[in-house]
Amino acid sequence: MSDAIRFTLNGEETLYNGNPADRLLDVLRETYKLTGVKCGCKEGECGACSVLMDGELINSCMVALGRCEGSNIVTIEGFSKTEHFQVIDKAYAAVSAVQCGYCIPGMVLATEALLVKTPHPTEEEIRTGLSGNLCRCTGYNAIVKAVQIAAKEGDGLW
Amino acid sequence: MGQISGSVVKRDHSTKFSGAAIYVGDYMESDILTGKILHSQKAHAKLIEVKVPELPAGYYYVDRRDVPGDNNVNIVKDDMPVFARETVEYIGEAIGMVCGPDESMVEHILSAIEVVYEDLPVVTDVLKSDTAFFDYTITKGDIDKAFKEADKVYEEVFETGFQDQTYLETQGMMAEPQAEGRVFLHGSLQCPYYVLNAVTRALGLPREKVHIAQDATGGGFGGKEDYPSILGCQVGVAAVATGHKVRCIFGRREDLEFTPKKHPSHNTYKVAVKDGRVTAMDVDVIFNGGAYTTLSAVVLQRGIICANGVYDVPNLHIRGRAIKTNTVPSGAYRGFGGPQTFVSVEMVMDHIARDLGIRPLEFKLKHLVKKGDSTSTSGKYHFDVPIVEMVEELDRICDYRKKREMYAKPQTGRYRRGIGLSMCFHGAGFTGSGERDFIKAVVRLKKSADGMVTILISNTDMGQGLRTIMPKIVAKELDLPLTQIIYEYPDTDFVPDSGPTVASRSTMVVGELLCQAAKRLRAEWQDGEEQMIEEHYKHPEFLIPFSLDDFKGDAYPTYSWLVNVIELEIDTYTGRPQVLGAYGCFDVGTPIDYNIVVGQMEGGFLQSIGYASMEYMTADKTGRIRNNSFSDYIIPTAMDVPNLKVILHTVEYPEGPYGAKGAGELPAVGAPGAYMEAVEQALESVDLHHIPFTAEDVLKSLEEAEKK
Numbered sequence: 027m028s029d030a031i032r033f034t035l036n037g038e039e040t041l042y043n044g045n046p047a048d049r050l051l052d053v054l055r056e057t058y059k060l061t062g063v064k065c066g067c068k069e070g071e072c073g074a075c076s077v078l079m080d081g082e083l084i085n086s087c088m089v090a091l092g093r094c095e096g097s098n099i100v101t102i103e104g105f106s107k108t109e110h111f112q113v114i115d116k117a118y119a120a121v122s123a124v125q126c127g128y129c130i131p132g133m134v135l136a137t138e139a140l141l142v143k144t145p146h147p148t149e150e151e152i153r154t155g156l157s158g159n160l161c162r163c164t165g166y167n168a169i170v171k172a173v174q175i176a177a178k179e180g181d182g183l184w
Numbered sequence: 185m186g187q188i189s190g191s192v193v194k195r196d197h198s199t200k201f202s203g204a205a206i207y208v209g210d211y212m213e214s215d216i217l218t219g220k221i222l223h224s225q226k227a228h229a230k231l232i233e234v235k236v237p238e239l240p241a242g243y244y245y246v247d248r249r250d251v252p253g254d255n256n257v258n259i260v261k262d263d264m265p266v267f268a269r270e271t272v273e274y275i276g277e278a279i280g281m282v283c284g285p286d287e288s289m290v291e292h293i294l295s296a297i298e299v300v301y302e303d304l305p306v307v308t309d310v311l312k313s314d315t316a317f318f319d320y321t322i323t324k325g326d327i328d329k330a331f332k333e334a335d336k337v338y339e340e341v342f343e344t345g346f347q348d349q350t351y352l353e354t355q356g357m358m359a360e361p362q363a364e365g366r367v368f369l370h371g372s373l374q375c376p377y378y379v380l381n382a383v384t385r386a387l388g389l390p391r392e393k394v395h396i397a398q399d400a401t402g403g404g405f406g407g408k409e410d411y412p413s414i415l416g417c418q419v420g421v422a423a424v425a426t427g428h429k430v431r432c433i434f435g436r437r438e439d440l441e442f443t444p445k446k447h448p449s450h451n452t453y454k455v456a457v458k459d460g461r462v463t464a465m466d467v468d469v470i471f472n473g474g475a476y477t478t479l480s481a482v483v484l485q486r487g488i489i490c491a492n493g494v495y496d497v498p499n500l501h502i503r504g505r506a507i508k509t510n511t512v513p514s515g516a517y518r519g520f521g522g523p524q525t526f527v528s529v530e531m532v533m534d535h536i537a538r539d540l541g542i543r544p545l546e547f548k549l550k551h552l553v554k555k556g557d558s559t560s561t562s563g564k565y566h567f568d569v570p571i572v573e574m575v576e577e578l579d580r581i582c583d584y585r586k587k588r589e590m591y592a593k594p595q596t597g598r599y600r601r602g603i604g605l606s607m608c609f610h611g612a613g614f615t616g617s618g619e620r621d622f623i624k625a626v627v628r629l630k631k632s633a634d635g636m637v638t639i640l641i642s643n644t645d646m647g648q649g650l651r652t653i654m655p656k657i658v659a660k661e662l663d664l665p666l667t668q669i670i671y672e673y674p675d676t677d678f679v680p681d682s683g684p685t686v687a688s689r690s691t692m693v694v695g696e697l698l699c700q701a702a703k704r705l706r707a708e709w710q711d712g713e714e715q716m717i718e719e720h721y722k723h724p725e726f727l728i729p730f731s732l733d734d735f736k737g738d739a740y741p742t743y744s745w746l747v748n749v750i751e752l753e754i755d756t757y758t759g760r761p762q763v764l765g766a767y768g769c770f771d772v773g774t775p776i777d778y779n780i781v782v783g784q785m786e787g788g789f790l791q792s793i794g795y796a797s798m799e800y801m802t803a804d805k806t807g808r809i810r811n812n813s814f815s816d817y818i819i820p821t822a823m824d825v826p827n828l829k830v831i832l833h834t835v836e837y838p839e840g841p842y843g844a845k846g847a848g849e850l851p852a853v854g855a856p857g858a859y860m861e862a863v864e865q866a867l868e869s870v871d872l873h874h875i876p877f878t879a880e881d882v883l884k885s886l887e888e889a890e891k892k
């Protein structure tokens with residue numbers, strides 16, 4: 027049992043007894059049933075599988091469980107309980123930035139990661155901050171606008 | 185813009201935003217078998233033998249011998265097998281499927297299967313193939329006379345490449361055996377009844393034994409019009425053969441390489457000009473159909489109908505062929521044949537204008553069709569053509585004319601600029617009499633005793649917003665709050681066939697039927713009673729009957745219009761064309777929801793820019809597509825076109841709900857013409873002839889210019 031990997035998952039102390047080489051994305055979805063974490067490529071290219079690891083945005087398809095030892099992992103399911111989420115949610119809703127929704131959990135966490143670093147980003151900073159997350163539906167304008175609204179409405183939160 | 189257009193929070197916003205929406209990959213029951221396809225590694229070969237190793241308990245291999253019904257997928261011509269017959273016709277064709285509880289074990293078994301092939305000749309070049317799946321001709325006026333009397337004749341060839349839909353959720357379908365020999369299929373799909381027709385036939389089951397439902401769908405763009413029927417038959421066969429739930433979800437590489445994409449094209453334009461006016465076009469359109477017909481007939485029809493663009497050309501001869509090759513079958517992609525011919529005609533008009541020393545915009549406007557003019561198929565433009573106003577509206581926001589003059593002056597530095605403009609239409613709804621003769625849409629509204637109203641239609645929301653649009657229409661007619669209207673993901677057990685979710689038809693055709701049904705429900709409303717209202721499609725009476733035999737009549741009841749402007753800067757060191765501004769004015773009639781329509785326009789416009797500029801994909805001589813990952817097939821990120829602006833112009837369509845007409849596809853049609861005109865200007869007025877036109881192409885073109 028001392029072999030288990032210990033990490034915090036959405037605020038809960040978690041022990042993972044499987045293979046340390048297992049892909050974080052697969053473990054989140056299959057073992058912990060956190061299906062808000064999406065898979066768009068499994069090659070680190072699309073961002074659909076984005077989660078926060080110690081506050082940094084990472085592609086969970088590119089991380090082995092072994093690397094998660096001692097870390098704090100937050101998925102969309104955990105993030106949805108936060109005040110930050112509420113603000114971002116409202117902002118995306120106001121401009122109808124969600125189309126097929128498949129990129130969205132990743133986008134939301136990318137938005138959070140960006141606003142934590144840069145609470146009042148310029149448009150260019152937003153576009154750079156979201157550039158690791160592909161969206162085929164929206165053309166990105168509505169998402170960029172949503173981030174701007176979130177930054178404004180959530181002034182002081184980040 | 186009327187009251188209806190005011191935006192509401194999308195009805196599926198919250199479930200998708202919080203990650204709670206269930207896509208087909210999200211079912212987590214432990215009794216689902218993973219299915220993986222054994223894909224052909226040869227583009228054309230005889231299948232001699234498939235050597236399957238001994239399988240561990242609980243693992244299965246299925247192929248054509250397991251198909252209980254007809255081993256042909258019902259699409260249009262039904263020539264594509266569920267699982268390969270004696271030959272394989274393209275790399276990726278499904279030979280069989282391995283199923284089992286553990287995905288890595290399934291993969292291991294797949295890699296241990298040995299397929300013995302006997303090579304057959306591979307054809308990848310449309311010009312070398314001797315099989316035309318379809319061959320159509322449109323004629324109008326007297327082409328010979330026009331060419332004889334011409335002052336000048338131009339002839340040019342334009343080529344366009346593959347474009348992959350690249351929905352962010354890959355293809356995925358799941359089949360479940362149910363009690364009493366029923367089979368349930370669900371997944372990521374656009375057209376539940378298409379899947380139903382295909383699966384009942386492949387499984388040899390009557391309609392009541394099969395039902396199909398849509399799960400949350402992560403984008404379609406046409407790519408989930410035909411392929412879910414194919415994949416549905418495959419998982420259906422596997423579920424029946426194994427007695428288990430079987431789910432197959434494609435990996436990104438599988439999806440990019442082996443599923444249908446936009447038809448590459450080779451278009452020859454011969455144009456007669458007299459007294460500064462185009463008098464005739466003789467156009468030869470060749471689409472690469474790939475290995476099976478799938479949707480090529482209908483894509484080609486639309487493509488050739490658009491071949492003369494938005495221009496009034498009195499004498500026309502348009503021949504269109506969809507050619508068989510040993511590449512992945514080409515299919516539906518937003519725009520459906522239009523993008524290929526529109527970019528060609530826009531470029532030829534530019535080139536002729538420049539040769540005549542006239543500004544391209546002026547030259548194009550001189551030829552623009554107007555209300556009452558005849559279409560390429562001798563039908564009629566029954567409604568206003570708003571292009572002139574749209575050009576002015578765009579010019580006001582982006583200074584097209586001024587910049588066009590400015591960038592025409594010699595540019596010598598490292599960075600060179602250009603600006604281009606294109607104008608296009610998209611014919612709304614099915615081509616010709618498809619709605620009346622084949623689709624025959626039926627919609628229902630069910631009112632429960634407590635006053636909740638359920639929309640019963642087979643149309644799907646794959647992101648484009650139907651789950652919000654349709655309830656808005658019904659709520660408005662019934663004067664009820666939106667929350668009182670229910671519209672779930674369709675299941676063919678409960679919804680009538682209101683037709684597929686394709687061809688930009690859903691809002692215009694099905695939305696209008698719902699509007700009518702709601703009007704009737706309102707008139708017949710009885711408190712406390714259960715009520716059911718049904719409406720059937722009625723063909724608009726003003727239409728000139730269309731015949732596919734001679735391509736004569738109204739191909740479409742009305743048209744949506746666009747004007748696009750692209751401004752860019754080329755870095756002559758790296759070749760990189762940076763889009764400085766992309767401006768689109770779109771007329772899709774009344775927007776039923778402003779945000780949703782603008783979102784559709786922005787997303788489609790960016791896809792169209794990707795098509796013109798960076799989305800390069802090709803099959804090599806062996807028929808293999810190597811651009812099969814996001815590092816080889818590049819789609820735009822948030823940084824590629826930072827300045828993309830959309831404005832709407834509204835010409836109401838009296839037969840659509842509140843004046844709405846087709847919207848979904850239009851924005852994906854027009855950017856290449858504008859992009860190429862801008863590149864040509866930045867490269868000092870060279871004539872270019874293909875898309876995508878990438879950084880490498882720019883460098884090549886600069887090199888050639890230097891040699892001269």
Ligand code: FES
Pocket residue numbers: 064065066067068069070071072073074075076085086087088
């Ligand atoms: S699934 Fe991880 S980056 Fe695409």
Ligand code: FES
Pocket residue numbers: 123124125126127128129130160161162163164352402403647
């Ligand atoms: S909303 Fe569909 S990929 Fe972003």
